[in-house]
Amino acid sequence: MNTPPSPTGVERTDGPSVLIGVLAPLTRPGWAEAGRHLLAGFELAAEEVNADGGIAGRPLQLVVRDTAADPRRAAAAVDELAGLGVAALAGEYHSVVARAAAARADALGLPFLCSSAVLDALTEQPTEWVARLAPTQSHGWRIYADFLLGAGHSRIAVAAEPSVYWASGVGVLRDHLAPRGGTVVELDMSAPDPTAVCDALARSGASAVLLLTGHPEPAVPIVAAVRRDPRLAGITIGAPAGQPEFPAWAASLGEDGAAVPFLRYLPERFGPLGTRVGAALRERLAEAPSFVAFEGYDTVAVLADVLRxxxxxxxxxxxxxxxVAVEGTRGEIRFSRTPGTGIRQWVWPPVQVVDRDPADPGRFRVLHTG
Known part of the structure; x- marks a missing residue:
């Protein structure tokens, strides 16, 4: 990123830059829309840091690498960034990719502040090198399971593609629902044909189906098929991983994409900082900022505080x-040890279950908080 000129009256930044390595999925098959929002948050925060004098008078510079949702590419980028002399590593949206980056950062002795990935175990063993802003998958998905039970769903189907992340999510749901009388039914996704998914769902007896799949394929065609199948009228479609958060979901599905509950990590009301940053992100993105953009901003805010x-x-x-005790856009950020993660974790960011309003798919409704 290019360092912007300092405004009048603000201490100039000069001298060698302080480098932060940034990982984000900016091209397919990565979720590029999420990567764009993450990067917007990083860049806004870095520009504000530099306008406020940088790091002890030195400019903060982001060195960005596209992971394209590829763990091997991410690990290679960590090696490259470490060689370039970055002080710390930040970012990544995809959990499996973040896990590869965390393992490599741990091996190299490179601090890594993970912004968005939620898979509980980011490293194979406890480490002091890795911290995380996003809540663990087990924390968020238990809240989502409580929402399902509260909405009257006790038999829940999951359309899950093969992945460590999706398998972990199914395990969280099953472990949390079973003692409370809930049942999880797995649909065959070996060949994710929307018609076959609808057939299996109709046989399952479930009142809700969760899309644990990639976006836009095969999630969008499955939603369209379920909405048009008379056998499945009234069934709830859910997407805990957050696929409906971004505008491309609404653009692809229109009204069919409404009333699909998902998890996001935003407060019910922003304070002054969150309000200001949200307005700046909206202008930068030319659309409403997702929670991922706020995660990006908060990541750089924490690292700048630590570097100073x-x-x-x-x-x-x-x-x-x-x-660490930093005012973030969504609350005060502190890190502690959390069982099952092996890393330093913010406990906890705010968690919401929301959906797009059927009367106005551009508007979000908060259905549950945790």
């Missing part, structure tokens, strides 16, 4: 995670 307090030494940054 502890300098650009990698080991000092990693040691500082327990001391």
């Amino acid at each position: 307090s502890h300098g650009a030494d990698r080991a000092a940054i990693a040691r500082s995670w327990p001391e």
Whole structure:
């Protein structure tokens, strides 16, 4: 990213830049729309840091690499960025990719602040090098399961593609629902044909189906097929991973994409910082910012605070995670140890279950909070 000129009256930034490596899915098969929002948050926060004097008078510079949802590409990018001298690593949306990046960062002794990926176990063993802003999958998906039970759904079908992330989600749902009288039925997604999915769903006896699949394929065609199948009238379609959050969902499905509950990590009401940042992100993106854009902004806000307090030494940054206390756009950010993660975790960002309003698919309704 190019460092913008300092406004009049603000301390100039000069000297060698402080580098932060950034990972994001910016091209397919990655979820490029999420990557674009994540990067917008990073860039806005970095520009504000530099307008406020940078890091002890030195400009903050983002060195961006596109992961394209490829774990091997992400691991190679971590190696490259470490060689370029970045003080820390930030970003990534896809959980499996973030796990590969975290493993490599841990091996290299490179601090990694994960912005958006939620898979509980980002590393095979406990590490001091990795911290995370997004809530764990188990935390968010339990809240989602409580929403389903509260809405009267006790038999829930899942259309899950093969993936460590989706399999983990199914396990969270099953473990949380079973003691409360809920049942999870897995549909065959070995060949995700929308007609076959509808047939299996009609046989399942489920009152809700969760799309644990990629977007737009095969999620969009499955939603369209379910909406048009008279056997499935009244069935609830859910997408806990957040596919309906972005405008492309509404553009592809229109009214069919409404009333599909999903998880997002935003407060019910923003404070002054969140309100200001939200307006700036909307202008930058030319559309409503997703929770992912706020995650990007908060990531750089935390790293800038750490760099100003502890300098650009990698080991000092990693040691500082327990001391972080930063006002983020969605609340005060602090890190602690969380069982099952092996890393430092913000406990917890706000969690909502929302959907697009059938009367106005461009508007979101908050259905449940946790």
